[in-house]
Amino acid sequence: MNTKYYTHCPECGEKWIGNPIPLEDRPKYSPPYFYYYLIEIWDWNQENLLEYQCPGCMYKFPTEYDPDKTDIHFYNELKNIEYKKEAFPCPNCDF
Numbered sequence: 001m002n003t004k005y006y007t008h009c010p011e012c013g014e015k016w017i018g019n020p021i022p023l024e025d026r027p028k029y030s031p032p033y034f035y036y037y038l039i040e041i042w043d044w045n046q047e048n049l050l051e052y053q054c055p056g057c058m059y060k061f062p063t064e065y066d067p068d069k070t071d072i073h074f075y076n077e078l079k080n081i082e083y084k085k086e087a088f089p090c091p092n093c094d095f
Contacts, residue, residue: 010067014056 007017018035026033039053041060052061059076 006065009054009056009059011059011072012054012057014054016054 008015014037016036016038018037021029021033021035037055039055040049041051041053042048043050049063051063052065053059054061059072060079061072062070062075065072
């Protein structure tokens with residue numbers, strides 16, 4: 001998701017942009033020079049950004065989120081199913 005184009009959650013309307021980054025700290029960052037409240041979900045073993053999460057509604061968004069191409073409700077349902085399969089494996093199931 002190109003976060004510079006998203007200022008609010010498309011699901012709950014939660015504000016994602018925080019205060020501006022102070023001028024003396026800007027050389028350490030890239031534009032836009034604002035703090036984001038958006039949560040990044042990382043795979044630290046592979047050092048890979050997996051997805052983003054809204055701090056308001058806790059919905060997850062793919063890194064290349066495009067509201068015209070991604071049904072965010074379906075995306076989150078699939079993520080919940082994957083989580084439940086990992087957390088509560090079925091010994092009699094084939095998946």
